[in-house]
Amino acid sequence: MSSGLRLAPTLAHLLGRSVVILLAAAAISGATLAVEGPPRAARARLERTGPPYGPTFPVGLVQFLGQAALFGAGVVVARKWLRVRL
Amino acid sequence: MRPSRAGVAPTRSSRTLLALWLDGLLLLLILLIESPRITGVAWHEALGIAIAVPILVHVLLSWHWILSKAKRCLASGTARARINYLINAVLFVVMVVVIVTGAVVSRVALPSIGISTVFDRDWFELHDAASTVLFFAVGLHLAMNWGWVVAVLRRRTLSIEEREANE
Numbered sequence: 001m002s003s004g005l006r007l008a009p010t011l012a013h014l015l016g017r018s019v020v021i022l023l024a025a026a027a028i029s030g031a032t033l034a035v036e037g038p039p040r041a042a043r044a045r046l047e048r049t050g051p052p053y054g055p056t057f058p059v060g061l062v063q064f065l066g067q068a069a070l071f072g073a074g075v076v077v078a079r080k081w082l083r084v085r086l
Numbered sequence: 087m088r089p090s091r092a093g094v095a096p097t098r099s100s101r102t103l104l105a106l107w108l109d110g111l112l113l114l115l116i117l118l119i120e121s122p123r124i125t126g127v128a129w130h131e132a133l134g135i136a137i138a139v140p141i142l143v144h145v146l147l148s149w150h151w152i153l154s155k156a157k158r159c160l161a162s163g164t165a166r167a168r169i170n171y172l173i174n175a176v177l178f179v180v181m182v183v184v185i186v187t188g189a190v191v192s193r194v195a196l197p198s199i200g201i202s203t204v205f206d207r208d209w210f211e212l213h214d215a216a217s218t219v220l221f222f223a224v225g226l227h228l229a230m231n232w233g234w235v236v237a238v239l240r241r242r243t244l245s246i247e248e249r250e251a252n253e
Binding site: 007008022024025029036039040043052053056057059067068071074075079084 | 120126142145147186191206207212221
């Protein structure tokens with residue numbers, strides 16, 4: 001990593017900050033586990049026992065473009081009409 | 087969340103450019119992950135777990151912004167600044183929930199490395215709901231920071247034009 005693209009002033013800073021972020025993520029994960037309880041076979045979705053589906057290009061492309069269009073429209077609406085900005 | 091916009095010194099400029107590229111990559115990854123039909127389940131899960139790395143880098147790049155805005159918001163922040171901070175906090179929480187719940191109900195990625203999983207209905211429903219919230223939160227995040235994206239792109243275009251004019 002060049003000096004111009006450092007993520008933190010020193011390696012110690014980088015590790016310390018990463019640990020803080022990972023601890024925050026662990027706390028959120030712990031809270032999720034406390035709310036949902038550990039995954040149980042009794043709650044398994046039996047209709048999903050078939051093999052996982054693979055990529056289907058035409059359908060997938062439509063889904064991807066649909067998501068991108070929905071996302072773009074959402075951003076435009078937020079900016080233009082809802083006046084979401086800093 | 088983004089690095090400070092002040093200053094165009096080479097170090098700050100390359101850092102800003104890195105942030106912009108990284109944000110573009112994150113947006114593309116999120117759109118791909120939110121379209122599992124194009125990736126298939128295996129890649130959906132692999133990308134869903136791998137996205138944790140660019141998110142970590144994104145948060146590290148925004149570290150000063152996160153700390154300074156937190157102090158300012160707590161002290162005398164405007165409602166707009168507080169809402170922006172709240173959206174960013176929600177975005178982080180929801181992103182973690184989506185990644186973790188996705189890993190828990192993984193059918194390919196984790197079992198392929200020997201970790202057995204259960205396709206738990208409740209965890210899957212939470213994963214699904216959190217993904218929807220994530221999609222809207224990312225949209226709001228981008229809308230909030232659109233001015234920064236445009237400013238960086240404009241500055242980049244101007245500097246390229248200046249360089250070409252000087253040659």
